[in-house]
Amino acid sequence: MPWTQTPVGAQQWVPPHPRSIDELKAAAADCHGCELNENATQTVFGRGAPHAKIVFVGEQPGDVEDRHGLPFIGPAGRLLREAVDDAGIDPADLYITNSVSHVPRCRRD
Template structure:
């Protein structure tokens, strides 16, 4: 695909009728909706409970996730699991996925250095996210970081300005008509990788847990 061409998008690979997340995951494994599939090891689809009450949406898989084929199994994933526990959220009620399903990176020697997915990648991958939500129908969405916020809440949304606040969703979503679910709630917070990069990691971690406690309070209420 030439660099100046818009990617075709994932819709061609999304089944028109699917009732099972496993079938959707199998279809996603064949996706060539943008050029990222060419260098990534594999599609990294979401995982978790099919009847999840809460869905976490992150940015994209990292190096470890790309190799293992599972989201949030690297350092950021381990930190997120700790934060979920500290916030009192039942892990069995969680489904976790990413806005972009392939790893975007720059090769430096033998190292694969993370690159943020661009707007074209987010748009191309959006049909998978829409299909996941149509099957899951959760009660609450937790948006992890700026890329996920752009994918779900629009380019003008700022996590740093609105984190930890309950919002109606999909009414607050970008293109809410894409999401055939009843109105639920959403909470935006920082991506756990931002905690790992923070100078004051303890304070950043407490902030993440506090935001997740807001989500837990909404479920409990």
């Protein structure tokens, strides 16, 4: 089915010269650039060390993450924490996020 209108996109919500992750986080909380936010309870923004050398990027937040507003705290988060512990990586050296900040409609209960 062809688009009847051009998707808005997130460009208008992204600050032109963000100076911090906190500034981007605040902008993401107000973003309505796509339909993903329609069924989400909140934005699930990344967390961790801003200058981390190791970044884990998931596909999308799950329902647990959506309810709490934090990435990787549900079942995938438990698996990630085990893997990080097994690898001997200090969690303080990581940044974890998802490629999108809302739970897609097909994933909501």
